[in-house]
Amino acid sequence: MGCQEQQLIEKVCDIYDKLSRLENLNPSKQVNSLFAQLVQTCMSQCHVDITELNERDQAMRCKLIKLCGKAEGLLESHFATLIGSHVKPLNHIKIFPYYSNYLKLSQVEFSMLNKICSQVPKHIAFVGSGPLPLTSIILASDHLRTTCFHNFDIDPSANAKAIQLVSSDSELSKRMFFHTADIMNVSSSFKQYEVVSLAALVGMDKEEKARVIKYLSGHMAPGALLLMRSANGARAFLYPVIDPCDLQGFEVLSVFHPRDDVINSVIIARKNSQG
Structure with a gap:
């Protein structure tokens, strides 16, 4: 695995470490910022073959996916409540980030x-x-x-x-x-x-x-x-x-x-x- 790929993995690991230490994953300035950084990092043109990850990074990836799933569910629930509070909710659906x-x-x-x-x-x-x-x-x-x-x-x-x-x-x-x-x-x-x-x-x-x-x-x-x-x-x-x-x-x-x-x-x- 090349130097560029390794740097990307290390950045993902660093973000995971910060996310895993948070008290909860409810939408907040800190949570939103960390996930925005994570998404931006993972959309890099640098290709990573996950089958080549070492055991530690594979374990981190599995845990990170579960964190992402939990956070996505909380984000959707938060905005569903917000959008649903309007008389005509579908007119406001574009506020979802x-x-x-x-x-x-x-x-x-x-x-x-x-x-x-x-x-x-x-x-x-x-x-x-x-x-x-x-x-x-x-x-x-x-x-x-x-x-x-x-x-x-x-x-x-x-x-x-x-x-x-x-x-x-x-x-x-x-x-x-x-x-x-x-x-x-x-x-x-x-x-x-x-x-x-x-x-x-x-x-x-x-x-x-x-x-x-x-x-x-x-x-x-x-x-x-x-x-x-x-x-x-x-x-x-x-x-x-x-x-x-x-x-x-x-x-x-x-x-x-x-x-x-x-x-x-x-x-x-x-x-x-x-x-």
Whole structure:
């Protein structure tokens, strides 16, 4: 590993050390500043192969991803409450600090789906939609205006906040549904979805994510599409990486790796026709 890569890893380690010492990860000037530094560092053009990390750095990365997931959940919950306090919440959704990132990523995902799908999907499931389901909202509002979106989250309070955001929009609320469930206990309903989207933070380590993907493989309809968010290079310090070898039961159709300020990679795979 070169000198530049090592410097990047050391900087990430330093930020992790500062984050791990904080009393909590609720949005604050200090928390926001540290995560902004982390994101900026990980979007460097310097490529890091996480498979080459030493044992200490691998352990740090696993812990950092969990910290990032926790902080992201707290940030989304905070802004979902703030936005939801307005009479027309969706008019204020752009105050979320990473809104532009979601706009770009949703455009990427729509473009990828559009090239693969022969017709507009009638039903899409989002697994791990959270309190601020921006991707569902953006896709439903801007790109897939006749599609029904079924949002699954294990946390009832997250769904309550998400419902508050869309309930005042008479058109959108007719196409946005929220289900509180552990995805590993949902079976037959997955057959109705042409597309299942798996949030980056569902499955916070490689083994857990592989278990979720294997479960979906057993319950999605043959020919249905699985859309997954992953990470590449230094961005893999922020999110789990999906390995194609973990996609048993699926055929990988398209892969996108960002080169701008978009953080997540995107993978689309088709459920094999057998089963």
